Amino acid sequence: xxxxxxxxxxxxxxxxxxRSLALMIVAPLLILTLTWLVxxxxxxxxxxxxxxxxxxxxxxxxxxxxxxxxxxxxVRALADSEIDAILEANGQRIHVTVDNSKPNQSxxxxxxxxxxxxxxxxxxxxxxxxxxxxxDNAETTFDYTGPVLIGFFAxxxxxxxxxxxxLRERSQGTMERLFAMPLKGWEIILGYIGGFGLFAVIQxxxxxxxxxxxxxxxxxxxxxxxxxxxxxxxxxxxxxxILLSSFxxxxxxxxxxxxxxxxxxxxxxxxxxxxxxxxxxxxxxxIMPISYGADALKEIMIKGNGLADIQVDLxxxxxxxxxxxxxxxGTLKAYRK
Amino acid sequence: xxxxxxxxxxxxxDRQRVLQDISLTISAGGIFVLLxxxxxxxxxxxxxxxxxxxxxxxxxxxxxxxMPSLQTMGSIGYxxxxxALYHELTAKxxxxxxxxxxxxxxxxxxxxxxxxxEDVGLQDSKHKIVREYSGGMKRRLSLAAALIHQxxxxxxxxxxxxxxxxxxxxxxxxxxxxxRGGTTIxxxxxxxxxxxxxxxxxxxxxxxxxxxGSPAALKQETGTDSIEQAFLTYGREKA
Numbered sequence: 330x331x332x333x334x335x336x337x338x339x340x341x342x343x344x345x346x347x348r349s350l351a352l353m354i355v356a357p358l359l360i361l362t363l364t365w366l367v368x369x370x371x372x373x374x375x376x377x378x379x380x381x382x383x384x385x386x387x388x389x390x391x392x393x394x395x396x397x398x399x400x401x402x403x404v405r406a407l408a409d410s411e412i413d414a415i416l417e418a419n420g421q422r423i424h425v426t427v428d429n430s431k432p433n434q435s436x437x438x439x440x441x442x443x444x445x446x447x448x449x450x451x452x453x454x455x456x457x458x459x460x461x462x463x464x465d466n467a468e469t470t471f472d473y474t475g476p477v478l479i480g481f482f483a484x485x486x487x488x489x490x491x492x493x494x495x496l497r498e499r500s501q502g503t504m505e506r507l508f509a510m511p512l513k514g515w516e517i518i519l520g521y522i523g524g525f526g527l528f529a530v531i532q533x534x535x536x537x538x539x540x541x542x543x544x545x546x547x548x549x550x551x552x553x554x555x556x557x558x559x560x561x562x563x564x565x566x567x568x569x570x571i572l573l574s575s576f577x578x579x580x581x582x583x584x585x586x587x588x589x590x591x592x593x594x595x596x597x598x599x600x601x602x603x604x605x606x607x608x609x610x611x612x613x614x615x616i617m618p619i620s621y622g623a624d625a626l627k628e629i630m631i632k633g634n635g636l637a638d639i640q641v642d643l644x645x646x647x648x649x650x651x652x653x654x655x656x657x658x659g660t661l662k663a664y665r666k
Numbered sequence: 667x668x669x670x671x672x673x674x675x676x677x678x679x680d681r682q683r684v685l686q687d688i689s690l691t692i693s694a695g696g697i698f699v700l701l702x703x704x705x706x707x708x709x710x711x712x713x714x715x716x717x718x719x720x721x722x723x724x725x726x727x728x729x730x731x732x733m734p735s736l737q738t739m740g741s742i743g744y745x746x747x748x749x750a751l752y753h754e755l756t757a758k759x760x761x762x763x764x765x766x767x768x769x770x771x772x773x774x775x776x777x778x779x780x781x782x783x784e785d786v787g788l789q790d791s792k793h794k795i796v797r798e799y800s801g802g803m804k805r806r807l808s809l810a811a812a813l814i815h816q817x818x819x820x821x822x823x824x825x826x827x828x829x830x831x832x833x834x835x836x837x838x839x840x841x842x843x844x845x846r847g848g849t850t851i852x853x854x855x856x857x858x859x860x861x862x863x864x865x866x867x868x869x870x871x872x873x874x875x876x877x878x879g880s881p882a883a884l885k886q887e888t889g890t891d892s893i894e895q896a897f898l899t900y901g902r903e904k905a
Contacts, residue, residue, distance in 0.1 A: 331769075333766070334763055335763075335767075338759070341754070342752055345795070503752060505718055509717065509718050509739060509744040510740075511736045
């Protein structure tokens with residue numbers, strides 16, 4: 330009942346605040362479109378597992394832009410994106426399985442193979458067959474980063490809008506007023522989650538539909554799962570925004586958290602490949618909520634995987650939200666005194 | 667019967683002592699004015715009664731429960747110094763929100779909203795968005811929000827700041843009506859002539875209650891004929 334009152338109030342406020350509403354919906358579409366326009370391909374040395382190839386062929390592959398790696402279970406390594414392709418040679422026949430969830434890589438694999446085979450022109454040309462691991466292929470860098478961007482915007486915008494409106498409660502004195510009412514801390518936070526959650530759902534719908542149907546990002550999995558993931562990401566963003574807003578005295582100070590909290594997440598969200606980076610980079614990725622959401626979105630949209638494959642990501646994002654929620658209760662309690 | 671009891675209440679922010687060993691009882695059914703210059707600790711004292719601030723020392727008991735108590739907060743109407751309204755919403759929407767939080771039954775909400783808006787003379791602006799309100803209108807709406815759940819105890823922190831004398835007079839008339847209806851009212855002010863209209867007066871200076879009693883008694887005790895002079899006399903004694 331009380332929570333519902335907070336939800337209704339937030340919805341009403343938000344509908345009147347046309348600019349924030351526009352920010353939540355239009356800004357992601359705008360940036361998504363711009364990214365779509367500017368993103369181009371990067372050079373990359375694809376990793377390849379080779380099975381049963383004769384020595385000359387293997388040497389030729391080694392000399393090309395391809396990198397041969399030793400793995401125990403190539404099929405599994407390919408599914409886990411540890412390698413980019415498997416080359417199986419059987420006499421004159423060469424069969425290549427390519428991970429087409431990463432556009433640059435699969436292009437690079439094909440180019441590298443052409444290069445390698447061309448250097449063996451003295452022999453009879455082999456019979457090559459190529460198989461793609463996933464159905465709908467992500468062809469450009471944008472197809473690959475699109476899912477990540479959807480997650481990133483859900484996080485960023487909800488963090489900003491939620492954090493600022495919570496901060497405003499304090500600066501306009503209504504927080505003090507709420508504390509003078511028979512209202513518990515968790516009711517306030519849950520009210521916020523309810524109110525902003527609704528807008529987060531609407532935002533996820535519009536952004537996901539736009540990305541898929543207007544910009545043409547491949548969607549191999551379920552749209553509902555995409556919405557679910559962005560919703561959970563928004564939840565962690567909202568609880569984090571509320572938490573950080575209690576450490577900011579005004580809107581400007583909250584903005585100062587963006588380079589500290591949001592921008593680093595962009596780097597570790599999967600938009601940039603960490604494959605060739607230092608090992609400890611991975612540990613930084615572990616503490617970034619966006620990286621889990623982005624991973625889940627890639628699994629759904631590019632690989633077409635279902636709930637079973639993303640559930641760990643979802644649990645972690647939920648875990649972050651729960652942690653931020655509990656910290657919020659603590660700060661509210663401290664503030665109330 | 668006392669409705670508010672403060673027992674040796676002291677409060678410090680960081681190292682600054684804002685309230686110093688205040689013991690005070692406020693009896694039910696009257697208007698109590700807390701008079702003091704700005705910076706004397708009025709708002710801090712009021713917040714300990716409302717329950718938004720737990721004093722570092724001492725106890726505050728309101729309606730027989732020790733504050734802060736969420737349950738007792740439901741019987742208190744509070745108008746803070748800041749207007750504490752949602753500027754994007756209309757007056758009606760603001761009041762509906764406060765009514766829901768205070769648990770006013772849904773069926774009565776519309777009626778209560780009309781009543782409190784009439785009390786503060788804002789019925790014509792019911793559907794107007796608060797952002798378009800003047801300062802005085804916002805103060806009045808704030809007062810209406812404090813009245814929405816018919817509280818037993820009404821606590822008003824400088825309710826008439828920035829309000830013109832005519833309206834101030836009207837609001838004080840409204841306080842008298844509420845008092846007749848059985849509501850206890852605590853008002854803070856730094857305006858001396860407002861203090862004349864109360865039943866009991868507490869003089870606060872530098873975080874201490876320097877005198878406490880009816881306006882007539884305080885004037886008589888100091889042999890002065892205005893609260894202002896009485897305040898000055900007590901101030902000299904303490905200094």
